[in-house]
Amino acid sequence: MQPDQFNIRHLAAMAAVVDQGSVSLAARAVNLTQPAVTQGIAKLEAQLGVRLFDRQPGGMAALEAALRLKPRIDVALRLIGSNRVTAAQVRAFVALARAGSYAAAAAATGVAEPSLHRAVGDLGLAVGSRLVDRRGRGVMLTKAGVTLAQRLRLALTELRQGLEDLADLKGEEGGRILVGAMPLSRARLLPDAIARFRADFPQVHIAVHEGSHAELAGPLREGEIDMMIGALRDPAMASDLMQTPLFEDRPTILARRGHPLEQGWDAKALRRFPWILPPEGTPLRQLWRMMFAELGGDLPAVPIECGSVMTIRQLLVGGDYLTLLSYDQLALELEAGLLTDIGPAPGAISRTIGLTTRADWRPTRLQQQFMAAVKASAADMTS
Numbered sequence: 156m157q158p159d160q161f162n163i164r165h166l167a168a169m170a171a172v173v174d175q176g177s178v179s180l181a182a183r184a185v186n187l188t189q190p191a192v193t194q195g196i197a198k199l200e201a202q203l204g205v206r207l208f209d210r211q212p213g214g215m216a217a218l219e220a221a222l223r224l225k226p227r228i229d230v231a232l233r234l235i236g237s238n239r240v241t242a243a244q245v246r247a248f249v250a251l252a253r254a255g256s257y258a259a260a261a262a263a264t265g266v267a268e269p270s271l272h273r274a275v276g277d278l279g280l281a282v283g284s285r286l287v288d289r290r291g292r293g294v295m296l297t298k299a300g301v302t303l304a305q306r307l308r309l310a311l312t313e314l315r316q317g318l319e320d321l322a323d324l325k326g327e328e329g330g331r332i333l334v335g336a337m338p339l340s341r342a343r344l345l346p347d348a349i350a351r352f353r354a355d356f357p358q359v360h361i362a363v364h365e366g367s368h369a370e371l372a373g374p375l376r377e378g379e380i381d382m383m384i385g386a387l388r389d390p391a392m393a394s395d396l397m398q399t400p401l402f403e404d405r406p407t408i409l410a411r412r413g414h415p416l417e418q419g420w421d422a423k424a425l426r427r428f429p430w431i432l433p434p435e436g437t438p439l440r441q442l443w444r445m446m447f448a449e450l451g452g453d454l455p456a457v458p459i460e461c462g463s464v465m466t467i468r469q470l471l472v473g474g475d476y477l478t479l480l481s482y483d484q485l486a487l488e489l490e491a492g493l494l495t496d497i498g499p500a501p502g503a504i505s506r507t508i509g510l511t512t513r514a515d516w517r518p519t520r521l522q523q524q525f526m527a528a529v530k531a532s533a534a535d536m537t538s
Contacts (some may be wrong), residue, residue, distance in 0.1 A: 156202055158314035159246045165195035167238045169207060170228045172196060173221055177214040185238060203321055220321055226517070227317030234310035236303075239281040245307050247274035248286065252304035256293040278303075305377050312378030319519045328358040332525045335364050335371035337385020338433075338464055339404065339508055343483045344532055345384055352528040359521055367437070367462050372396070375513060381522055383511040384529060386438040397516075400509040401533035406442060406479045407499050409489075411471050416497050422450035430455055431470055431478045433462040438506045443479050449502030468494070483536075508533070 164187065171181035172192065182189045200207050207221040217225070232238070235245070246264065251271060254260040261268045279286045286300035296304060319330040332352075336345050349361055364371065364380050368388060374380045376395065387398045408425075410416060416424055425447075433439050447454050459476070461467055464484050470476055472493055479500060488494045510526060512518075518526070 156318060158311045158318060159242055159249070160202075161242055161314060162195065162198065163232070163235060163240055163242060163245075164191075164238055165199050166228045167232055168192045168195040169199055169221065170225055170232065172208065172215050173217045173225045176216075203318075205321060205325065220324060223320045223324060224317045227313045227320065231310040231313040231317075234306040234313070236306065237281050240278060241274075241281075244274045244278035244281065245311070247271045248278050248300075249304065249307050249311070251275055251287070251294065252296060252300070258292070308377040308379060316517070316519050316522075319521065323520050328356060329360075330519065330521055331360045331362060332522060333362050333364065333380040333382075334525075335366060335375060335380040335383035335385075337366070337368055337371065337383060338462060339386060339481055339484060340384040341365065341484075342464070342481075342486065344401075344508070344529070344536060347532040347535070348525070348529040351532055352525050356521060356524065359525075361525075367433075375511065378513075381512070381516075381518070382526065385508065385511075387507045387509045387511065388438070393511075395514050396511050397514045398509055398511050400507050401530060402508055402537045403505045404481050404508050405499060405505045406439065406481050408477055408497050409471065409480055409485060409494055410477050410497050411473075411475070412492055412495050414475060414477075414495060414497065416477070417495050420497060422447075422452060425450070425477065426452065426455040428455070428475055428477050429459070430457045431459045431461055431467050431476050432457050434460050437462070439479060442500065442504045442506060446479070446500045446502055446504050449504075 164185070167185045168181060168187060168191070171184040172178060175181045175184060178189050178192050178196075182192045185192070187195070196207060203220070205220040206218055207224075209216040209218055247260070247266065247270070250260040250264045250266075251257065254263055257268045257271050260266075260271055264271070275286060282299075282303060284299035284303070285297050286303060287294040287296055322329055334345065345363065353359070353361070364374065368383070368385065371380065371383050372393070375383055386404075387400065390398060416428070430443070432443055444454065459470065461470075464480070467478055467480070468485060468488055471478060472488075477497075482489065482496060485494055489496060510529060
C-alpha cells in the first residue's frame with residue numbers, strides 16, 4: 156500500500172476512535188455517521204492487514220497497531236489541514252508541484268489532465284486558497300501552493316513511516332531508507348555504513364540521493380529524504396534541522412603526481428598555482444580562506460569552482476591545479492599514484508562531519524538502526 160492511497164476521512168475517524176474510545180463519540184468529533192466511522196475502520200483494517208481495535212461492550216480499545224499509527228496520523232492530518240481534502244487531491248497536487256505542468260503530471264501519474272485540473276481546483280476550495288497560477292504551458296505555485304505542497308509531502312512521509320512501523324510490528328523486514336549523500340560521505344563513510352546495515356537488514360531498500368547541502372536541504376525539509384550525511388553547517392542557519400556531529404575531518408592539499416610542489420612548498424608557492432574549489436559559502440571554501448588567512452597575503456586564483464570529486468580528479472590529473480579535500484575522497488587515486496598529498500592544510504583547519512535530520516522527525520526503528528550503523532562506521536574511521 157502507498158501512503159497516498161489512504162482515505163483521509165477514515166484516518167481522521169481512526170484517530171478519533173483512539174482518542175474517544177467509542178464509535179459514537181468519534182463520529183460526533185469528525186462529523187460522520189456512526190456507520191461511516193465503523194465502515195471506515197473496517198476498510199482501514201483490511202487495507203493494512205491488521206486489527207486496530209478490540210470491540211468491547213463498553214467501547215473500542217485501541218490495539219498496538221492503532222497506538223503505533225495514531226501519532227503519525229495526527230501529524231499527517233495537522234499538515235493536511237482539512238478533513239475535506241481527499242487522497243486523489245493530494246496525489247494530483249503533489250504530482251503537479253513536482254512536474255511543473257498538468258501535461259507532465261498526467262504523464263507521470265497516468266491520470267487524465269481534466270481529472271488533475273478538477274482535483275487541484277477542488278483542493279483549493281477545500282483549503283480556501285488559490286494554489287496555482289498559469290505560466291504559458293506550465294503553472295507556477297502561489298505562495299500558499301508552495302507551502303501546501305511542502306506540507307502534503309511531509310504528511311505523506313509521516314504516513315509512509317506509519318506503514319513501516321506497522322510492517323515492523325508484524326515482523327516484516329522491509330521499507331526504505333532515503334539518504335542524502337554530500338561529497339565527503341560518498342567515498343568511505345556511507346558505503347561502509349550501508350554494508351554494515353545490510354548485513355543485519357538485507358531486505359531493506361536503500362536509496363542514495365547525491366548532492367550538495369543546498370541541493371539536499373529542500374528534499375530533507377519536505378520529507379523526500381530521511382537524512383543527510385556530510386559537512387555540518389552553522390546551526391543558526393537551519394533552526395528547523397538537527398545536526399549530530401560524527402567526527403572532525405582535516406582536509407589536505409592535493410595535486411597530480413609529479414606536481415612542482417610535490418617536494419615542498421611555502422605560502423608564496425601555493426599562490427602561484429590555480430585552485431579548484433567548491434563554491435563560496437561551502438565549509439571547504441571557508442576553510443581554504445582560513446588557511447590563507449593563517450598564511451597571510453592575498454588569496455590565489457580560483458579559476459574553477461566545482462563540487463564534483465570525479466571532475467576535480469580528472470582536472471588534477473591533467474594539469475598543475477591544487478585543491479583542498481579529505482584524503483578519503485580521493486584515496487584510490489592517491490594509492491594508485493595518480494595524485495599526491497602535498498601536505499596538510501596549515502593552521503587549525505577542520506570541518507565537522509555529521510548527520511542532519513529534520514528537528515521534528517521521529518525515525519522508525521529501521522531508520523534508527525541505519526543511523527547507528529553510520530555512527531559505528533564513523534567511529535571506526537577515527538579509531
